[in-house]
Amino acid sequence: MALRTAVLRHLRVPVTGSNQSQIGFLGSIRAFSSHDDHLSKQEVVDRVLDVVKCFPKVDPAKVTPDVHFQKDLGLDSLDTVEIVMAIEEEFKLEIPDKEAEKVDSCPLAIEYVFNHPMSS
Amino acid sequence: MSGVSSAAYFARRVAQKERVRILYRRALKDTLNWAVHRHIFYRDASDLREKFNANQDVEDVDRIDKLIAHGEAEYDKWRHPDPYIVPWAPGGSKFCRNPTPPAGIEIVYNYGQEDNP
Numbered sequence: 001m002a003l004r005t006a007v008l009r010h011l012r013v014p015v016t017g018s019n020q021s022q023i024g025f026l027g028s029i030r031a032f033s034s035h036d037d038h039l040s041k042q043e044v045v046d047r048v049l050d051v052v053k054c055f056p057k058v059d060p061a062k063v064t065p066d067v068h069f070q071k072d073l074g075l076d077s078l079d080t081v082e083i084v085m086a087i088e089e090e091f092k093l094e095i096p097d098k099e100a101e102k103v104d105s106c107p108l109a110i111e112y113v114f115n116h117p118m119s120s
Numbered sequence: 121m122s123g124v125s126s127a128a129y130f131a132r133r134v135a136q137k138e139r140v141r142i143l144y145r146r147a148l149k150d151t152l153n154w155a156v157h158r159h160i161f162y163r164d165a166s167d168l169r170e171k172f173n174a175n176q177d178v179e180d181v182d183r184i185d186k187l188i189a190h191g192e193a194e195y196d197k198w199r200h201p202d203p204y205i206v207p208w209a210p211g212g213s214k215f216c217r218n219p220t221p222p223a224g225i226e227i228v229y230n231y232g233q234e235d236n237p
Contacts, residue, residue, distance in 0.1 A: 077137065078140075078172060080141075082148065084145075092206060093206065094206040097142050097145060100145060
């Protein structure tokens with residue numbers, strides 16, 4: 001018994017740092033909070049791609065997460081406006097006019113939606 | 121000379137395109153405000169798109185300006201009195217409802233100890 005405690009006292013188990021960083025990240029997420037509707041990046045990507053694929057003037061096979069609406073999909077500037085409006089409706093956002101002008105391609109749209117605090 | 125004028129021409133065209141895009145965006149949102157049911161909205165949205173497409177090949181800058189001004193007058197005439205705005209956006213019902221309190225202010229929970237120390 002004394003031997004066991006003596007052995008245990010001399011054994012040092014190294015603390016893994018990866019667990020700590022993970023818990024540090026999870027510490028910002030509270031359990032049972034009502035602020036749990038922040039979207040994950042993959043979900044945002046999936047939903048934005050769904051919106052673009054459902055657009056009637058778009059060929060769904062060509063839609064990838066890094067596609068440009070006017071250059072790659074051959075859409076008009078008015079079509080870009082329509083797509084941005086559809087994304088606004090999908091994520092319940094209100095994009096100001098100046099920002100909506102700049103959203104020109106899929107990666108920009110995904111980034112905007114993901115970084116917006118109120119997207120749901 | 122012609123280089124300067126063509127640069128000004130292109131700058132004017134770019135500004136016009138931006139105006140057209142903003143006008144189309146607002147008109148489309150307005151159409152959604154008026155026509156809440158989706159099938160009516162789709163019909164009205166295609167009509168609006170036809171109106172914009174009919175003038176898309178005009179090259180004369182002054183004529184484009186007149187068309188844009190005409191479109192903006194039409195938009196002003198048809199603006200919805202009670203548009204749908206997302207609640208947390210300016211103009212919505214939740215805007216500025218619960219602003220974050222200024223930094224440095226905190227509530228001290230001492231439960232009446234200021235009267236009975």
